[in-house]
Amino acid sequence: MSAPIVIPTDLRPFDGRFGSGPSKVRPEGVHRLADAATSYLGTSHRQAGVRGVVHKVRDGLREFFSLPDDYEVLLGNGGSTVFWDAASFGLIERRAQHVVVGEFSQKFATVTTKAPHLDDPETIESAPGATPAPCRANPDIDAYCFPHNETSTGVMLDLVRPAGNDPTRGDGLVLVDATSGAGGLRVDPAAYDVYYFAPQKCFGGDGGTWLALCSPAAVERIERLAASDRWRPASIDLGTALEQSRLDQTYNTPSLATVFLLADQIEWMNAHGGLEGMATRCDTSAGTLYGWAERNPLTTPFVADARHRSHVTATIDFADTVDAAAIAEVLRANGILDTEPYRKLGRNQLRIAMFPNIDPDDIERLTRAIDFVVAHLATA
Numbered sequence: 001m002s003a004p005i006v007i008p009t010d011l012r013p014f015d016g017r018f019g020s021g022p023s024k025v026r027p028e029g030v031h032r033l034a035d036a037a038t039s040y041l042g043t044s045h046r047q048a049g050v051r052g053v054v055h056k057v058r059d060g061l062r063e064f065f066s067l068p069d070d071y072e073v074l075l076g077n078g079g080s081t082v083f084w085d086a087a088s089f090g091l092i093e094r095r096a097q098h099v100v101v102g103e104f105s106q107k108f109a110t111v112t113t114k115a116p117h118l119d120d121p122e123t124i125e126s127a128p129g130a131t132p133a134p135c136r137a138n139p140d141i142d143a144y145c146f147p148h149n150e151t152s153t154g155v156m157l158d159l160v161r162p163a164g165n166d167p168t169r170g171d172g173l174v175l176v177d178a179t180s181g182a183g184g185l186r187v188d189p190a191a192y193d194v195y196y197f198a199p200q201k202c203f204g205g206d207g208g209t210w211l212a213l214c215s216p217a218a219v220e221r222i223e224r225l226a227a228s229d230r231w232r233p234a235s236i237d238l239g240t241a242l243e244q245s246r247l248d249q250t251y252n253t254p255s256l257a258t259v260f261l262l263a264d265q266i267e268w269m270n271a272h273g274g275l276e277g278m279a280t281r282c283d284t285s286a287g288t289l290y291g292w293a294e295r296n297p298l299t300t301p302f303v304a305d306a307r308h309r310s311h312v313t314a315t316i317d318f319a320d321t322v323d324a325a326a327i328a329e330v331l332r333a334n335g336i337l338d339t340e341p342y343r344k345l346g347r348n349q350l351r352i353a354m355f356p357n358i359d360p361d362d363i364e365r366l367t368r369a370i371d372f373v374v375a376h377l378a379t380a
């Protein structure tokens with residue numbers, strides 16, 4: 001066995017967390033949580049202390065995403081995966097259309113396919129990493145579903161309504177899975193009816209909570225389905241989530257630490273340029289990483305179409321002569337974590353998150369660390 005490869009300190013990122021979720025949490029937020037521990041953790045989520053923090057989250061998101069006054073911010077327990085189930089009962093009326101470009105978009109399509117109370121969805125599928133085909137207008141569809149960023153492949157999608165779409169005139173709602181895109185990619189509220197996400201990606205927090213920015217047409221749909229006789233599991237009833245969110249509460253007990261870290265993170269993001277400031281950080285990281293991958297003869301960005309290369313989760317293929325899994329293993333041994341590709345994609349690849357919390361300078365250092373590892377693997 002050869003000696004372990006030790007990456008010199010001056011090539012190492014200052015923070016070694018490059019995972020695509022859970023992702024780097026700012027230590028400052030964790031310290032503030034520790035400071036608030038005895039007055040906040042372990043207190044009632046029905047009282048002003050916790051409700052004030054939930055209110056900060058809802059207000060802070062409103063500011064961050066420049067929401068029109070008639071949009072509402074909903075939240076509930078369970079993360080984005082649970083939101084899919086909730087949407088299958090409380091947002092989709094009869095038939096959904098799904099743009100499927102990878103594992104996460106496929107999972108939502110599977111939910112609505114299996115739901116006995118919904119018709120089989122229409123799916124528009126593109127191969128992993130290929131230029132994504134957009135959703136298309138169809139009068140039979142009442143919910144158009146697509147991700148803003150497909151985390152499993154590193155493809156980002158244009159956020160546009162299908163041609164002529166206007167839900168205020170009865171057309172289908174646009175439901176965007178922004179789990180990994182929200183907070184790092186620019187977005188115009190006019191382009192969606194529901195923009196839903198969870199805090200463990202761009203918002204650098206913990207998982208287990210979903211958030212959904214809802215247009216008036218989406219709120220109307222939620223209220224109408226909640227008043228219908230369709231059976232819905234109580235814990236994921238969006239009508240209840242709407243009522244509770246308006247009171248800065250959740251139906252059942254939320255993770256108070258998650259809510260606190262999220263409020264702290266949103267405050268930091270708003271203080272550092274808001275969405276434009278965060279998207280600019282991600283652009284800088286993406287420019288550095290893809291620029292390196294294109295110059296390096298051993299690497300290629302997996303997504304050939306540069307316009308759809310994600311600015312929040314990059315996927316970089318390696319030549320057959322280099323074992324990407326071995327690189328990830330050496331990086332891990334050196335404290336540089338979670339650069340492995342999405343497990344089911346099965347490529348000779350590294351996946352690197354460039355979420356707003358990740359310092360663009362650390363992305364630069366990471367490229368040099370990888371070059372170092374590749375050079376030393378070759379001689380090992």
Ligand SMILES: *Cc1c(COP(=O)(O)O)cnc(C)c1O
Nearest residue numbers: 079080081104147151179180198
């Ligand atoms: C991470 C992710 C999910 C799943 O989120 P959970 O909160 O773990 O359920 C769904 N969609 C996308 C695009 C994701 O990146």
